[in-house]
Every structure is written in C-alpha cells, then in structure tokens.
Amino acid sequence: MRAARNGAQRRGVSLALDILQDVAFTVGGVILLFLVWHTWFNDIVAGSAQNQASHQLAQEWSAPAPSATPTETSGTPTPRPSVDPTQIPVLGSHSDGEAFATLIVPRFGTDYERVIAEGIDPETVLNSSATGVGHYPESAALGEIGNFAVAAHRTTFGAPFAEIEKLRLGDHIYIETPDGWYVYSYRNTAYVWPADVNVLNPVPTTSLEAGQRLLTMTSCHPELSSAERIIAYSVFDYFAPRELGVPAEIQHLREGTA
Amino acid sequence: MYRLLWRALPGNLWAKIAQTTGLLLVAVTALFLWVFPWFVATFMTTNVTVN
Numbered sequence: 001m002r003a004a005r006n007g008a009q010r011r012g013v014s015l016a017l018d019i020l021q022d023v024a025f026t027v028g029g030v031i032l033l034f035l036v037w038h039t040w041f042n043d044i045v046a047g048s049a050q051n052q053a054s055h056q057l058a059q060e061w062s063a064p065a066p067s068a069t070p071t072e073t074s075g076t077p078t079p080r081p082s083v084d085p086t087q088i089p090v091l092g093s094h095s096d097g098e099a100f101a102t103l104i105v106p107r108f109g110t111d112y113e114r115v116i117a118e119g120i121d122p123e124t125v126l127n128s129s130a131t132g133v134g135h136y137p138e139s140a141a142l143g144e145i146g147n148f149a150v151a152a153h154r155t156t157f158g159a160p161f162a163e164i165e166k167l168r169l170g171d172h173i174y175i176e177t178p179d180g181w182y183v184y185s186y187r188n189t190a191y192v193w194p195a196d197v198n199v200l201n202p203v204p205t206t207s208l209e210a211g212q213r214l215l216t217m218t219s220c221h222p223e224l225s226s227a228e229r230i231i232a233y234s235v236f237d238y239f240a241p242r243e244l245g246v247p248a249e250i251q252h253l254r255e256g257t258a
Numbered sequence: 259m260y261r262l263l264w265r266a267l268p269g270n271l272w273a274k275i276a277q278t279t280g281l282l283l284v285a286v287t288a289l290f291l292w293v294f295p296w297f298v299a300t301f302m303t304t305n306v307t308v309n
Contacts, residue, residue, distance in 0.1 A: 127299060154304075
C-alpha cells in the first residue's frame with residue numbers, strides 16, 4: 001500500500017519536473033526568438049516596408065519623366081539652385097497621420113528614405129510600417145522660418161533614426177514633397193532630458209541663429225532606452241524645385257520616376 | 259509535454275521530424291508576425307519624443 005503510494009508520488013514528481021523542464025525550455029526558446037526578432041527581423045521587415053512606402057509616395061508625386069539634362073546623366077552634380085526666400089514653398093497644415101513628405105538621408109544608407117506624417121502618435125505614425133517619422137504639430141511647418149521638428153524610433157519599428165549618431169557636419173538631409181526637395185545641412189547633435197521641449201523652439205539652441213529654417217530630429221538615447229533624447233540639428237541649405245530635376249546626390253533613388 | 263506530443267505524432271521517425279518542423283515553423287511565424295509585435299507595441303514602446 002505504502003509502496004504503491006510512494007510510486008505514485010514519484011511519478012507525480014517526475015511529471016512535474018518534466019513539465020517544469022519543458023516550460024523552462026519553451027520560455028528560453030521564446031526569449032531567444034524575441035531577441036532575434038527585436039534586434040534583426042523586425043527592423044529589416046518594418047524598415048523595408050517604410051522604405052517602400054516612401055518610394056511609392058515619391059512615385060505618386062513625380063511628373064512623367066522629363067528628359068534629363070546632359071549634366072544630370074553624366075553623374076556630375078546638378079547646379080545648386082539659388083536661395084530665393086520668396087520661392088520656398090511653405091506647406092500648409094495636415095491632418096493627423098497624413099503623409100506629406102519623405103525624408104532622405106544619404107548618411108543613413110544609399111537607399112534610405114522614410115515617409116514623414118503629421119503627428120507623433122506611436123500607433124498611427126511612429127510604429128507604422130507605412131510612415132515611421134512624425135512631425136511635431138506644434139513645431140514650424142515645412143518651409144516656414146523656424147524649427148521643423150520630427151521624431152522617429154532609433155530601435156524597433158523600422159528604426160528610422162538608427163544611424164542618427166553617425167551624422168557628420170555638412171551631411172545633406174533631403175525632405176521631398178510634391179513641389180521639390182528641401183535640402184538641409186546637418187549642424188550638430190545634443191543630448192537632452194525627455195522633458196526638454198526647448199528643442200522644439202523656433203531657435204532651439206544658442207548655437208543656431210534666429211530667423212533660419214531649421215530641421216530638428218529627435219529620437220531616444222541610449223539605444224533601447226528612453227532615458228534621454230538625442231537631438232540632431234540641421235539648417236536649411238536650399239530648395240530644389242521638382243522642375244529642375246532630382247538633386248544629384250539622391251538621383252539614384254528617383255531614377256525613372258522624376 | 260513535448261514527449262507526449264512526440265508520441266502523439268503519427269508515422270515513422272521521418273514523418274514525425276517533418277511534422278515537428280512544420281509545427282515549429284507555424285509557432286515561429288505566429289510569434290514573429292503577431293505575438294512579438296503586439297507585445298512590443300503594448301509593453302515596450304520606447305518614447306522617442308520630447309514632451
């Protein structure tokens with residue numbers, strides 16, 4: 001009787017250990033898979049989808065391919081359009097989540113481009129595979145004197161600003177709209193606390209002058225943390241109207257579309 | 259748990275291996291496409307904005 005009871009107890013313990021072992025094995029496997037997904041798979045899939053969405057949007061804006069000028073096809077730089085403040089279009093307001101521009105940063109990769117949408121809502125803009133970069137509604141409109149500020153993830157959800165720390169002085173940042181390309185030159189980076197909304201001011205830092213068109217890019221810092229924010233400041237360089245063709249540096253992205 | 263599942267799978271060794279591989283693929287696909295995105299969106303989204 002006692003032997004039978006002991007045997008049943010041993011079987012029960014053995015079964016419990018078996019289940020515990022399987023559960024531990026499963027949890028370990030899921031954690032490993034999550035790390036693979038989080039650090040590699042998700043960014044590739046979402047980033048690719050965001051890139052594709054941006055490319056499609058640009059295609060929609062493109063007029064039927066005009067005949068390229070000899071200087072454009074020879075690979076030499078397109079003449080830099082003169083800066084005439086009266087000819088820089090100012091984009092009007094947009095509804096929340098509306099895609100209105102694309103962001104092209106050669107430093108982030110030769111094929112890099114992302115959609116800029118209105119608002120910084122995580123669900124509809126920042127985490128979306130169709131957008132990825134969000135414009136702070138309280139900041140200046142594109143083309144307006146002041147600070148055009150955008151936010152994007154540095155890790156996960158396509159990580160549009162994964163390479164933000166690699167920007168170098170003078171790097172060009174292009175913002176494409178149906179009218180053409182707003183070209184900014186990267187100036188400097190700052191690290192601030194999450195509540196430092198001064199970075200959205202028309203003149204966010206003393207190192208920048210008033211009365212300029214600025215581009216401010218914000219993301220989390222350090223990577224995989226939201227303890228701080230990394231802020232990249234750029235100043236407006238020139239506007240390239242679509243009629244003059246695609247700026248030489250990013251011509252490869254728009255071959256056959258503009 | 260896994261032992262019981264292995265025993266419950268029909269067929270010879272190779273058939274069991276093929277079925278196990280299929281089940282693993284289904285599980286990984288479900289995790290990658292639905293479970294992990296939901297988990298991150300719900301519990302792990304890092305804030306990238308200043309506010």
